[in-house]
Amino acid sequence: MPSHLFADRPAQPPEPGSVDALISQTRRLRGDVDAVRRDTVVDDDDAQGRWQRALCDLAVHHLDDLREHLGQLKEGLPPVPEATVFPQAAPEAAPEAQTRVGSAEWNLLTDEVSWSDELFQIFGRSPEAGALPLDELGSTLFSEDQPLLTAWVTACLVDGKPIDGEFRIVRADGRVRTLHMRGEPVLDSDGCAASMWAVLRDVSELRRSQRAVRESRDSLQRQREIAQTEHRLAVELQEAVLPPWRGSLRFPHSDAGALDVAAHYLPSATSALIGGDWYDALELPDGSSMLTVGDLTGHGVTATSGMAMMLGALRGMAMAGIAPGPLMGWLNQLLETSVQPALGSAVCCSYDPARRVLTWAQAGHPAPLLFRRGSGRALAPPEGILLGATSGASYGQAEERLEVGDLLVLHTDGLTPRSIEFSRADGTERLLALAPRLSAARSAQDCVRLVVEEFGEVEREDDACVLVARVGG
Numbered sequence: 001m002p003s004h005l006f007a008d009r010p011a012q013p014p015e016p017g018s019v020d021a022l023i024s025q026t027r028r029l030r031g032d033v034d035a036v037r038r039d040t041v042v043d044d045d046d047a048q049g050r051w052q053r054a055l056c057d058l059a060v061h062h063l064d065d066l067r068e069h070l071g072q073l074k075e076g077l078p079p080v081p082e083a084t085v086f087p088q089a090a091p092e093a094a095p096e097a098q099t100r101v102g103s104a105e106w107n108l109l110t111d112e113v114s115w116s117d118e119l120f121q122i123f124g125r126s127p128e129a130g131a132l133p134l135d136e137l138g139s140t141l142f143s144e145d146q147p148l149l150t151a152w153v154t155a156c157l158v159d160g161k162p163i164d165g166e167f168r169i170v171r172a173d174g175r176v177r178t179l180h181m182r183g184e185p186v187l188d189s190d191g192c193a194a195s196m197w198a199v200l201r202d203v204s205e206l207r208r209s210q211r212a213v214r215e216s217r218d219s220l221q222r223q224r225e226i227a228q229t230e231h232r233l234a235v236e237l238q239e240a241v242l243p244p245w246r247g248s249l250r251f252p253h254s255d256a257g258a259l260d261v262a263a264h265y266l267p268s269a270t271s272a273l274i275g276g277d278w279y280d281a282l283e284l285p286d287g288s289s290m291l292t293v294g295d296l297t298g299h300g301v302t303a304t305s306g307m308a309m310m311l312g313a314l315r316g317m318a319m320a321g322i323a324p325g326p327l328m329g330w331l332n333q334l335l336e337t338s339v340q341p342a343l344g345s346a347v348c349c350s351y352d353p354a355r356r357v358l359t360w361a362q363a364g365h366p367a368p369l370l371f372r373r374g375s376g377r378a379l380a381p382p383e384g385i386l387l388g389a390t391s392g393a394s395y396g397q398a399e400e401r402l403e404v405g406d407l408l409v410l411h412t413d414g415l416t417p418r419s420i421e422f423s424r425a426d427g428t429e430r431l432l433a434l435a436p437r438l439s440a441a442r443s444a445q446d447c448v449r450l451v452v453e454e455f456g457e458v459e460r461e462d463d464a465c466v467l468v469a470r471v472g473g
Helices: 016-039 047-075 095-099 117-123 134-140 146-159 204-241 301-319 324-336 424-432 435-440 444-455
Strands: 101-107 113-115 163-170 176-187 193-202 249-251 259-266 278-283 289-296 344-352 357-363 369-372 375-378 398-401 407-411 464-471
Touching: 016 047, 047 204, 101 117, 113 117, 117 193, 134 146, 146 163, 146 176, 146 193, 176 204, 204 301, 249 278, 259 278, 259 289, 259 444, 278 301, 278 464, 289 301, 289 407, 289 464, 301 324, 301 344, 324 344, 324 357, 344 407, 369 424, 369 435, 375 424, 375 435, 407 435, 407 444, 424 444, 435 444, 444 464
Parallel strands: none
Antiparallel strands: 101 113, 101 193, 163 176, 176 193, 249 259, 259 464, 278 289, 289 344, 344 357, 357 398, 369 375, 369 407, 407 464
């Protein structure tokens, strides 16, 4: 509702300077949006990028329309005195922008038809060919749109209803354009329709941009739904594969050199990234124990399914009595020939409780850390490259004699995130610095809790696993 302060006086035309200022502001805003659009990097797999780019395109079209309307408003103003200077005056609109809006009037009494120059350009029709009469206008429309125009014109001329709708035309050059038409009847003194005027706007590019926004938004939504489904499947697969035990394990149950074992999985800061990290501990048929941690590259269902394959193979070969070094060689061959190629790192340990000897092998993985009497060190790693890196790779073995009370810490790379300022060696030093506290802990579970407290708050980009084993007396 208009303000009562202006209700008793006619609307005043805008000042020329204010229109020029609006045109300048529109041009600057259009340039800013165009810069954002150019900076939007889009590739075939980036649904969100395509959606952002489509929104920028749509905004540009709206701003082009606004600038065009302001330009027409400026042209309709009284001429500005020559002495007046407007420093922010915008140059004439580009030729292609001047053809977006045209007007027409059809005189029903004289059959006279008047089209603006812009409307001839919109229809791709030369002024020499003449304007189309109202009853011939439908011949340029798509066949399915012709009944719409007929109904609109009939309702306008018979019932006095205004026209406000869109239809598609085929120009003489074969180009298809979408036009938005607004029209009203002009009544004579008897209240009958004497003529009809209309403003037609070419909204082809605008509708294309809106369609691109809808399609890219729908594509982004589908990708998000797929990602959510894959994340749920990855979590379910991970929970099904990783050991179900919680708290501490002790095995073998009868020997004096039994191991007290505990482990923990730490998710990444972005919970949507479920990786291929694993941990496991098994009591083997010969009375020895198997300890392992590892990591496959990638995230999601592919990584967790690959992890399930590797962990299943590792368990089977360990139960069959294959030593850690040869076992790594078989895992390398398995990963090399798998349908989903990937790289992996792992450490596998076999512990003989009777002799208290640890036999272990590694494949491009951080070495186990040994803590003894309040100090710690990393075990010297035997030869071993990443799993899946090369065919026929051989993996060495190393042995370490353990003592009662010794503590082993196995972990994956993600536990101690690396960056320009923070290397793997720095992470190892942080773990080794926990030696006094780990030695004083009462159980392997308490040791795991200490490690998680130290590293659990880190904004890690990848998930991680830690496994702790203490040698019993």
